[in-house]
Amino acid sequence: MRDVGYLRVGDTAEALTAAARPGARLIAGGTELVNLLKERIEQPDLLVDISRLPLTDITVGPDGLHLGALARMSDVAAHPEVRSGYPAIAQALELSASPQLRNMATMGGNLMQRTRCPYFRADHDLPCNKRRPGSGCSAIDGDHRAAAIFGASESCVATHPSDLAVALVALDAQVRTTARTLPARDLHRLPGDQPHRDTVLDHGEMILGIDVPVSPPSAYLKVRERGSYEFALVSVAVAAETSGGVIRTARAALGGVAPKPWPLDVDLAGVPLRRDELRAAIAPAFAAARPLPGSEFKIELAQRAVVRALTKPIGLMGET
Amino acid sequence: MARITVTVNGADHTDEVEPRLLLAHYLRDKLRLTGTHIGCDTTNCGACTVLCDGLPVKSCTMFAVQADGREIITVEGLATGGQLQPIQQGFKEEHGLQCGFCTPGMMVAATALLERNPDPSEEEIRWALSGNVCRCTGYVNIVKAVRWAAQAMQEQAAPEEPATRQPATEQAATR
Numbered sequence: 001m002r003d004v005g006y007l008r009v010g011d012t013a014e015a016l017t018a019a020a021r022p023g024a025r026l027i028a029g030g031t032e033l034v035n036l037l038k039e040r041i042e043q044p045d046l047l048v049d050i051s052r053l054p055l056t057d058i059t060v061g062p063d064g065l066h067l068g069a070l071a072r073m074s075d076v077a078a079h080p081e082v083r084s085g086y087p088a089i090a091q092a093l094e095l096s097a098s099p100q101l102r103n104m105a106t107m108g109g110n111l112m113q114r115t116r117c118p119y120f121r122a123d124h125d126l127p128c129n130k131r132r133p134g135s136g137c138s139a140i141d142g143d144h145r146a147a148a149i150f151g152a153s154e155s156c157v158a159t160h161p162s163d164l165a166v167a168l169v170a171l172d173a174q175v176r177t178t179a180r181t182l183p184a185r186d187l188h189r190l191p192g193d194q195p196h197r198d199t200v201l202d203h204g205e206m207i208l209g210i211d212v213p214v215s216p217p218s219a220y221l222k223v224r225e226r227g228s229y230e231f232a233l234v235s236v237a238v239a240a241e242t243s244g245g246v247i248r249t250a251r252a253a254l255g256g257v258a259p260k261p262w263p264l265d266v267d268l269a270g271v272p273l274r275r276d277e278l279r280a281a282i283a284p285a286f287a288a289a290r291p292l293p294g295s296e297f298k299i300e301l302a303q304r305a306v307v308r309a310l311t312k313p314i315g316l317m318g319e320t
Numbered sequence: 321m322a323r324i325t326v327t328v329n330g331a332d333h334t335d336e337v338e339p340r341l342l343l344a345h346y347l348r349d350k351l352r353l354t355g356t357h358i359g360c361d362t363t364n365c366g367a368c369t370v371l372c373d374g375l376p377v378k379s380c381t382m383f384a385v386q387a388d389g390r391e392i393i394t395v396e397g398l399a400t401g402g403q404l405q406p407i408q409q410g411f412k413e414e415h416g417l418q419c420g421f422c423t424p425g426m427m428v429a430a431t432a433l434l435e436r437n438p439d440p441s442e443e444e445i446r447w448a449l450s451g452n453v454c455r456c457t458g459y460v461n462i463v464k465a466v467r468w469a470a471q472a473m474q475e476q477a478a479p480e481e482p483a484t485r486q487p488a489t490e491q492a493a494t495r
Contacts, residue, residue, distance in 0.1 A: 001340045002340070003338065003339075003340055004339050004340050005339065006322050006339030006383075006385055008385075008388075027383075027386075030381065030382055030383060030386055031363065031378075031381050031382075034342070034363075034381045034382065034383065035362065035363055035381065037340070038361070038362075047339060047383075049385070049386070051386065074375070097451075098366065098450055098451025098452075099376060099429065099447075099448055099450065099451050100366060100369055100376045100377050100378045100381075100429070100451045101363070101378065101381070101451065103372070103375040103376060103377050104372075104377050104378075104381070104382065228447065228450035229450050229451055
C-alpha cells in the first residue's frame with residue numbers, strides 16, 4: 001500500500017475544507033476504502049477521517065426515519081423501530097457483509113462502495129474502464145455472470161453491490177449531502193462512457209444523512225450463491241400496501257442487475273397477489289433487459305424474486 | 321506519522337504509526353501480540369478478528385489510526401489470571417479446531433456473541449460466525465464448542481448449589 005496522509009477532523013466544516021483538497025478521500029468505517037487502498041485501486045494522498053463526527057443518529061418520527069451518514073450498519077439493523085417500521089432496510093443491512101464489517105461500516109460508506117466486478121478488483125492489470133479509464137472492459141467477453149442486465153454500456157457492465165441502496169430506492173428515500181438533497185434513486189449514475197464515476201457526487205462532497213418517508217410494509221429478498229457473506233446475484237426490495245389479496249400501492253427496486261439500484265417502474269395497483277398476474281404485470285419492466293450471454297439467467301431470476309418478495313413474508317434473521 | 325493511544329487487553333499503548341499501518345500489523349509487529357492471525361488479508365476470512373469497544377471487527381481491514389482512543393481485546397486478552405475462559409475451554413473440550421489457524425478469530429467473535437446472547441441456538445451461532453472461515457471446515461465442532469461455553473457460563477452464573485444442581489436443559493426450561 002502506498003503511503004498516505006491522515007487527518008482526523010472534528011467538525012463538518014473542517015471535513016469539507018480537507019476533503020476539497022485534490023487527492024483527499026473521506027474515510028469512515030474504512031471497510032471498503034482499506035481494501036481499495038490495499039489493492040491499489042485507489043491511491044489517495046490524504047485520508048480525511050470523519051468517523052468521530054456526530055452523524056450517528058438513528059431517529060424514527062412521525063415524518064419517517066432519519067439515519068446519520070455515520071450510523072453503523074449493525075446499529076441500524078438492530079434498531080427495533082427500523083426493524084418494525086422499515087424492515088426492508090434492516091433486512092438489507094443484516095444480509096450484507098459479515099458481522100465484523102457491519103460493526104464498522106456506515107450508511108454513507110455503504111452507498112459509496114464500489115463494484116465487485118472481478119476485473120475491477122483483479123490484482124493484476126486487466127483492462128477495466130472503471131479502474132483505468134480507456135483500457136477497455138474485460139467482462140464483456142470474459143466472466144460476466146455477475147454483469148448488469150439493465151443500464152450497462154459498451155464501456156462497463158458492472159453492477160452496484162449495495163443492498164442498502166436498493167432498499168432506499170424502494171422506500172423513496174432522500175440522501176442529504178453537504179451540497180444538496182437528492183432522491184436515493186439519483187445518487188448513482190449509469191456508466192455511459194465515464195464508468196469511473198459511480199455517483200453524481202462531486203469531489204469533496206460528503207453524505208450527511210438519509211431521510212426515509214413513513215413506509216408501507218416492506219421486505220428485502222437477496223438471492224446469492226451462499227446463505228451468508230456474499231453479494232447478491234439479484235435482490236429486490238418491495239414496499240407495498242395490500243388489501244384483500246390485491247396490491248393498492250407498491251414500489252420495488254432491484255439489486256445486482258444494474259450499475260445502480262434499478263427501480264421497477266411498473267404500476268402494480270390493482271394487481272392480485274398471485275404469481276401469474278404478478279408475472280404478467282412486471283414483465284414489461286424486463287423488456288428493456290440487455291443481458292450478456294452469461295447473465296441472461298438474471299432476467300428470470302429477478303422476476304421470480306419480485307414475485308416471491310411480494311407474496312411471501314420474509315423474516316428478519318432470528319425472527320423467522 | 322500519527323500518534324495513537326490504544327488500550328489493548330487493558331493496557332494503554334501510545335505509539336507513532338504510519339497512517340497506512342493496519343491494526344493487525346500494529347498488534348502483531350509492534351505489540352508482539354501474534355495470537356491475532358492474518359489469514360487472507362482481503363477481509364474475507366476473519367482470522368484477524370479482535371474486539372473494538374466490545375464489538376468484533378476485522379483488524380486487517382482497519383488502520384491502527386482508526387483504533388486511536390478505542391479499547392481493543394485480542395485473543396490474548398480472553399484468559400484472565402492464567403485461567404482459560406469458557407470459550408477457550410469449549411474449543412478444547414469439543415475439539416473445535418483442527419489446524420487452529422482460524423481459532424483466535426472464532427473465539428473472539430464467539431465471545432462477543434455470548435456477551436450479547438448467553439444462550440444462542442445453533443443457527444444464531446452460525447450466523448454470528450458467518451464472517452469467520454475455517455478452511456479445515458470444522459464448523460460442526462466449532463458450533464459445539466460455542467454451545468459448550470454457553471452452557472458452562474450459565475452453570476457458572478447459576479447459584480452454587482452442587483447437591484441440587486439441575487441439568488442445563490431443565491434450567492433453560494424453567495428460566
